[in-house]
Amino acid sequence: MKEISQRILSIPPSPTGTLNARTQELIKQGKNILNFTIGEPDFKTPLHIQEAAIMAIREGHTRYTANEGMMSLRKAIATKFKADNQLDYETDQIVVSNGAKHSLFNLYQALLNPGDEVILQTPYWVSYPTMIELAGGTPILVPTTIDTQFKMTPQLIKNYLTPRTKVLHLNSPSNPTGMIYTQEELEELGKLAIEHDLWIVSDEIYEKLIYEERHVSIASLDPQLYERTITVNGMSKAYAMTGWRVGYMAGDAALMKKVTSFQSHTTSNASSVSQMAALAALTGDQGPVEEMRQQFYNRRELMTKGLAAIPGTRVMKPNGAFYLFIEVKGWIEKLELQHDLQLAESLLYECGIAVVPGSAFGLEGYLRFSFANSEEEIQQAIERLSLKFC
Ligand SMILES: Cc1ncc(COP(=O)(O)O)c(C=O)c1O
Structure with a gap:
């Protein structure tokens, strides 16, 4: 068969694809994995928006x-x-x-x-x-x-x-x-x-x-x-x-x-x-947007404080979105690793914490933690990381 397009062959495989697949595999096996890779709000779509969609179907907006x-x-x-x-x-x-x-x-x-x-x-x-x-x-x-x-x-x-x-x-x-x-x-x-x-x-x-x-x-x-x-x-x-x-x-x-x-x-x-x-x-009502923002605010406070207190990190408090992008060269050194991808693997298997390595975003030596997670999960992750690095 003739080769498929050069254009499609030029698309790099996702650097986090394997890590995500392993995370899902471990979750399926029933392992207690705290997943901080998520790039979407963990809230339900507000009710009035759901209702509008149901009405739209019934009224023939199809x-x-x-x-x-x-x-x-x-x-x-x-x-x-x-x-x-x-x-x-x-x-x-x-x-x-x-x-x-x-x-x-x-x-x-x-x-x-x-x-x-x-x-x-x-x-x-x-x-x-x-x-x-x-x-x-x-x-x-x-x-x-x-x-x-x-x-x-x-x-x-x-x-x-x-x-x-x-x-x-x-x-x-x-x-x-x-x-x-x-x-x-x-x-x-x-x-x-x-x-x-x-x-x-x-x-x-x-x-x-x-x-x-x-x-x-x-x-x-x-x-x-x-x-x-x-x-x-x-x-x-x-x-x-x-x-x-x-x-x-x-x-x-x-x-x-x-x-x-x-x-x-x-x-x-x-x-x-x-x-x-x-x-x-x-x-419609913009109240739910503000409620979600408030919750993200509380989680950001908790996570920034917790991660900054663990030796080996440098943390910039994010002003927006729901991610912390922290420098972890100290952690990589402490575990005698070479790369943030290895660190992400180690955290997944040894601490049950899934995160995205900075290299996926073009900057090695960092990890991205999403705080689209509950405060309990954030607290648990801080405890696990403190045990490993403090
Ligand atoms: C910076 C940025 N832009 C755009 C998007 C795409 O959002 P969507 O296609 O869901 O509207 C994302 C999603 O993660 C994002 O993080």
Whole structure:
């Protein structure tokens, strides 16, 4: 048989795939595994959203919708952008897709030519480099560490700019670090983007999970930033709706038209029932969002304090999202290991704790702990780790 496509062969296997498979295997065997790998809220989708979906099915909202999403939902998204982000988008500037991941994939297909470069910081969310490469682009990795609070600066980025640089990719609040950029920092990054005529892709999916500071959308800071930014968001994290698969983006109307055309030939619209649920989420009671944020806040406090107290770690308290990305070179040394992947394996088998190694996000010597777990589980994990490393 002839070989399958080079494109598909170029997709790297997930660095955590084997670890996840082993975690699931151990859980199936009945082992007491505390799973901190999870990238989704552990809450149920709020009841009024569930009810809206059931009603949607009964009322016949079960057919194709416009490829770019139902007009009523795009209107609600425009209202949300205005209220939350001080951004004026018309409905023809908004496209609804099957999750923010899908939005980003479509967007890069529409933006990039072969060889175009995208400035992307490490550590990064695992799917970014692959989706950029699948669009023919090249991710240009700009290193950040805990010493720089996982932040890029214009000075740092300048070392990585070339005539092929086309996009500045931002993710604030960040997965995996929980870092958020302040308004001043975004203004500085924005200036650089204007100076070098770059598009900005701003993934703001964790905007509602923010603990001290205020979320700022870079597109709202200047008309020149508004016109070059595509703001990406979705229902998954804020409304505990990961399985419903609704994400959206907003930006230049002509670009959004092209994205819609691409989407029309691949998936058509996002599920009609899920769109009705998203409409209920955006227009209904926002109380559950705040309740979930409060719980994440308490867990963050518990986990940050607990992990920082164990020798061998360096911990930055995350300002947003639900992850702690901690430096663990001391633990790797203590166990006489070489790599964070070995450390993650050791924690899984010897402590019953599943975590994602930093190398999966492009930065070795770190671990990502998700705090989408109960306070009891967090407490138990701290106890197990204290026994091993104190
Ligand atoms: C930074 C970031 N962006 C986008 C997504 C995709 O979210 P979804 O496709 O569920 O909307 C995730 C999910 O983990 C994420 O962490």
